[in-house]
Amino acid sequence: MSVEVRVPTLGESVTEATVATWFKKPGDSVSADEMLCELETDKVTVEVPSPASGKLDEIVAQEGETVGVDALLANIAEEGHAGASTDIHERKGAAPADETEDAPKEGNAQVEESAGGETMDVMVPTLGESVTEATVSTWFKKPGESFEADEMLCELETDKVSVEVPAPADGQLFEILAEEGSTVEAGGKLATMTTGAGAPAPQVAKGTPESTTDQAPDGATRKESGKSDTEDAPSAKKMMAEKGLSSDEVTGTGRDGRIMKEDVLKALSEPKQSEAPKQAPRAPSKPEDADREERVKMTRLRQTIARRLKEAQNTAAMLTTYNEVDMTGVMDLRNEYKDLFQKKHGVKLGFMSFFVKACCHALMEVPDVNAEIDGTDVVYKNYVNMGIAVGTPNGLVVPVVRNAHEKSFADIEKEINALGQKGRDGKLSMAEMQGGSFTISNGGVYGSLMSSPILNPPQSGILGMHKIQERPMVVKGQIEARPMMYLALSYDHRIVDGKGAVTFLVRVKEALEDPRRLLMDL
Incomplete structure (x- = not known):
């Protein structure tokens, strides 16, 4: 029918x-x-x-x-x-199908019917709120290889996190539809697999390439080596011809990069590329150096980091103020109670919980640093969702400790440890990196003595921690060696005045130099 x-x-x-x-x-x-x-x-x-x-x-x-x-x-x-x-x-x-059952099938690679075996699609999983596409980073299996249910087949990379794709069932990988480096949409097909004990190895018909991805002479996919042969929408082509635009000047958002009419309208409404400052061309390498260089495409995460940091510089009126803190009080308190703290709570007492609590204390007094600009409005946050910058093998990520102002030292330490481990393993979810109202970045763990952190938009403030280093300080008229740390607060001068920024940093300094102030809300 x-x-x-x-x-x-x-x-x-x-x-x-x-x-x-x-x-x-x-x-x-x-x-x-x-x-x-x-x-x-x-x-x-x-x-x-x-x-x-x-x-x-x-x-x-x-x-x-x-x-x-x-x-x-x-x-x-x-x-x-x-x-x-x-x-x-x-x-x-x-001939009818039953008369040609043993004949080879023509066309693209197909799975032959067999007893106990059936074909199953491997789909792109849900990528997170507002994330619609990802890049295929790595395939862990090749066509013909067997695997078990929940075994990792491939890894996808989005703007913020890496997503592992497990096998939906026992079987064999039949055909990879999305090669490494290709962009896939949420819910799209990644591969086909065969299930059951009778699952056959992948077969390729005569004259059919093993992969549906066209290969350039150097092994790169056609999309990487040049213009894709994707046909643009007819109405888009007509409008580009009328307006004198080339397809290189329009970013396609349709399937496989297809240029739609809306893309042409968007390109017409935006400033011409020539009006934007151009990046200086890369100087050509000398012949003796060319074979010692390696060109690697930036990951989606690194591209996003670069874009967001540059947007922060272009949008916010960023300014940084500095101070220094004597860490003697925190270090003495930590040394006195660290064993008892770990025995009771099952987690080490670190420095980050002191800084989180000190910042929460200061943000309540200077709410401008915890606010954000939305058009012509200022949105004040009556809570503190603390972003903690974490360095990972793939780049910088900022998981969020939600409602940090309500949490104890133990709760903060446990959550920071868990989020940090997830970040290093590439298992952070989108929800765990959204909604931050203020950020702390600890460059001191890498040995940084002084730096000016860049804002994490749309936030209006970020605190930079640095290396603890003994320096001679004058204490009650005497020169003593003290463990000192430089603090840097970068803030958006559009919303935070100099007085508010300095006040915030002084309150953090006071709370760290005398941690008892945190208990008495002073």
Whole structure:
């Protein structure tokens, strides 16, 4: 039985659309409500879901064609029914499926039916709130290799975290659909696998390359080596021709980088690239040095870090004020109670809990440092979600200790340790890195004596801790060696005045030099 796929209602006064992208090919299996194609109107992009489960039997309206409301787009053969594609084979004299069971299948790599084995898709998992795409970082398995359920198949990299993709069941990896370095969308297909004891090894038909990704001469994918052959939306191409834009000047947001009409409108509304300051070209390497260099593409995380730090410099009126703190009081208190603290709470007493509590204390007195600018409004936070900058093998991440002002020293130490370990293992979730109102960065663990930290937007303040170093200090008229630390507060001068910034830093200094003040809220 065939089910028709028709153009849905497009909106008031909209009577036609252009078929922009087909996500399925004739013969592909589809589930009910799975996206079949994308239509583009003058105003919006409309996705067309499948009305039933089955196989896409025939595409009536090809990409680039203009269709009216309720026009026929395709036909779907429902599960258990043969469709038009079967009839076509029979009319051409093709033998029935049961007579050609042993014949090799033509076309792309396919899994042959076998007793106890079936094909299963490996999908991109949920990536986190507001994250829609990721880059395939590493495949741990190759086609033909066996694995167990929940064994890691590959690793994806988003703007902030790495996501491991486990095997949904026991089986063998049949075909990798998204190669390393390619960009995938949430819910997209990464690979196909076969399950069951009778699962066959992957087979490739004659004349079919082992990978669906075109290879450039140097082994790079076509997207990496040059312009992709993805066809842009017809309305986008027409508008680019009318406005004198080239495809290189427009960033495509459609499937596989397809340029949509909205992308062209956005490019027209933004300043020309020539108006923005250009990065100085890289000086060519000398011949004797060229073979000793290595060019590596920046990870998505590193690109995001670079972009956000530069945005902070371009947006905020950043200024840094400095002070120094005598760490004798904290170190004496820590040495006196560290063993008892660890015995009772099961965690070491570190310096970070003192700094978190001292900052919470100071933020309550100087709320501007804990606020943020939203347009022409100032949003004051009546809570402290403390971001703790953590260095990881992949770059800097900032997990958040929520409601730090309500937590005890033990709770803070436990949470910082847990978040730090997750950060180093690449297992931080998006939720654990969102919602921070102030940040502490400890460059002292790497030996930094003095630095000016950069704001973590949209926050208005960040405290930089540094190395503890003994220096001669005058104490009650006597020169003594004291463990001193430089503190640096970078703040947004648009919202925080110099008086408020200095007051904040002095309150932190006072609380650390006499930790008893924290207990008495002084």
